Amino acid sequence: MMxxxxxxxxxxxxxxxxxxxxxxxxxxxxxxxxxxxLGEIAEEYSVSRQAVYDNIKxxxxxxxxxxxKLLLFQKFQERQKIMTKLREFSAVMANHxxxxxxxxxxxxxx
Amino acid sequence: MMxxxxxxxxxxxxxxxxxxxxxxxxxxxxxxxxxxxLGEIAEEYSVSRQAVYDNIKxxxxxxxxxxxKLLLFQKFQERQKIMTKLREFSAVMANHxxxxxxxxxxxxxx
Numbered sequence: 001m002m003x004x005x006x007x008x009x010x011x012x013x014x015x016x017x018x019x020x021x022x023x024x025x026x027x028x029x030x031x032x033x034x035x036x037x038l039g040e041i042a043e044e045y046s047v048s049r050q051a052v053y054d055n056i057k058x059x060x061x062x063x064x065x066x067x068x069k070l071l072l073f074q075k076f077q078e079r080q081k082i083m084t085k086l087r088e089f090s091a092v093m094a095n096h097x098x099x100x101x102x103x104x105x106x107x108x109x110x
Numbered sequence: 111m112m113x114x115x116x117x118x119x120x121x122x123x124x125x126x127x128x129x130x131x132x133x134x135x136x137x138x139x140x141x142x143x144x145x146x147x148l149g150e151i152a153e154e155y156s157v158s159r160q161a162v163y164d165n166i167k168x169x170x171x172x173x174x175x176x177x178x179k180l181l182l183f184q185k186f187q188e189r190q191k192i193m194t195k196l197r198e199f200s201a202v203m204a205n206h207x208x209x210x211x212x213x214x215x216x217x218x219x220x
Binding site for chain 2: 016018019069070072093103
C-alpha cells in the first residue's frame, strides 16, 4: 500500500469507525492497524480473499463519503495547524514572562 | 417545543444534516429553523400531518444516534469552553502588552 493512502485511511477509520458494522471494523482494523494481509484476514474469518478485498474496498469508499459530508479529518488537520501556531506563540509568551522577571529584578535595584 | 430541546436539535441538525435525505432536511429546516408548524409543512408538501410528524421524529432519533456515535456537538461545546478561556487569556495578554509599552516609556526616561 502507498504510505500516504494508508495514513489517510487510518485517520478516516479513526474518525468514522463508530459508523461501521462490527465486521467492517474488524477487517479494517486488522488490515490498516495490525498490518494483516488480505489472505491472512480471509484465513482468520474462513472467507475468500476476494470477499475480504470487496468488503475493505466498500468500507474505504464509505469512509471517503463520510469525510466528503462531515469533513472531520480536514477540520482536524486545520485545527492541528492552528494548534502548532498557538504552541509557538505560547513559547514566545514563556520567554516574555522570563523577560518580565528580569525587568522586575532590575526595578528592585533602583 | 421546549426551548432547550429545540436548541439541541438545531445544533444536531447543523452538525449532521449532510447525512440526511433531501426530504428529511427540508422538513427539519422548516420545522426547526423557519418555525413552521407540522400542519403548515403538511400543506406545503401535500402530505398528512402525521406523515410529517413521523418523518421528523425519525430524523430526530437519527440525529441523536449520530451524536451518540460521533459526539460532534459535545466536542463543539467542550471546544467552546476552552475558547472562552483562551479569549479571557488573550485579554489579559493585551493588557500585559500595554503594561509593556508603559515600561518601555519609563525606560526611555532614564
